[in-house]
Amino acid sequence: MRKQVRILGVPIDMISQEEAFQKLVLFLEGSSIKKIYTPNPEIVMLAQEDQRLLKVIEGADLVLPDGIGLLIASKIKGLGLKERVTGVDTMDRLLNYCGDKKRSIYLLGGKPGTAEIACKNIEQQYPGIKIAGLHHGYFQEADENEIIADINAAAPDLLFVCLGAPKQEKWIDRYQDQLNCKIAMGVGGSVDIYAGTAKRAPVIFQKVGLEWFYRLMKEPWRMKRMMVLPKFLIQVIVKQ
Numbered sequence: 001m002r003k004q005v006r007i008l009g010v011p012i013d014m015i016s017q018e019e020a021f022q023k024l025v026l027f028l029e030g031s032s033i034k035k036i037y038t039p040n041p042e043i044v045m046l047a048q049e050d051q052r053l054l055k056v057i058e059g060a061d062l063v064l065p066d067g068i069g070l071l072i073a074s075k076i077k078g079l080g081l082k083e084r085v086t087g088v089d090t091m092d093r094l095l096n097y098c099g100d101k102k103r104s105i106y107l108l109g110g111k112p113g114t115a116e117i118a119c120k121n122i123e124q125q126y127p128g129i130k131i132a133g134l135h136h137g138y139f140q141e142a143d144e145n146e147i148i149a150d151i152n153a154a155a156p157d158l159l160f161v162c163l164g165a166p167k168q169e170k171w172i173d174r175y176q177d178q179l180n181c182k183i184a185m186g187v188g189g190s191v192d193i194y195a196g197t198a199k200r201a202p203v204i205f206q207k208v209g210l211e212w213f214y215r216l217m218k219e220p221w222r223m224k225r226m227m228v229l230p231k232f233l234i235q236v237i238v239k240q
């Protein structure tokens with residue numbers, strides 16, 4: 001049975017990293033497309049004002065609690081979220097699985113050239129994996145039919161969509177009935193991490209829940225976006 005909690009009205013699956021992975025493996029054997037999103041507090045805040053985004057998240061097959069802020073909110077309110085389940089860690093496990101089982105992926109997103117480098121690195125890092133296709137994420141609406149045709153011709157098991165949130169979630173939702181893949185997952189800046197143009201925080205920062213702080217030091221322009229975190233926590237305390 002699927003268990004979800006609502007944080008400021010946004011549904012999040014109550015699931016551990018291991019349970020999420022097992023569920024995703026089952027999804028890979030399924031017959032219809034499954035939509036996976038990995039929201040953080042910033043997206044939860046956006047969904048307060050964007051009803052369409054809220055509906056999109058409600059329509060997901062799995063919503064992973066990415067972002068330490070969601071875990072803090074869960075602790076404050078005793079909601080019982082198990083642990084942080086990041087998009088990039090989950091993607092790593094899925095890529096490993098695809099290597100072992102010779103499954104295929106399609107990588108959509110990132111600046112022109114980035115997905116190519118990411119896919120080369122992924123091929124090296126996860127031997128056996130099939131790169132079914134890739135496309136950068138700076139396309140016009142007029143190009144979308146062509147991109148969907150390319151994805152469908154490649155028929156990947158997994159489609160990773162890296163257009164940034166909430167664009168990627170809305171894109172997956174909009175085209176879900178046209179896409180030929182088992183899993184479509186929004187994984188934001190993961191394409192940059194696999195390409196090596198962005199770095200994850202050292203493990204110690206990840207362990208103590210300060211990955212966001214490391215990212216802020218590396219990309220100070222994120223300050224404005226991150227200021228949403230204290231606002232988020234205040235709303236959780238006041239409203240939830």
Ligand code: UDP
Nearest residue numbers: 109110111137138162163164165188189192
């Ligand atoms: N991106 C894209 N198309 C767009 C906007 C963004 O492909 O129209 C890519 C961008 O190049 C980056 C990723 O989406 O690789 C978003 O990264 P970010 O770290 O901002 O996303 P987050 O993980 O924070 O949602």
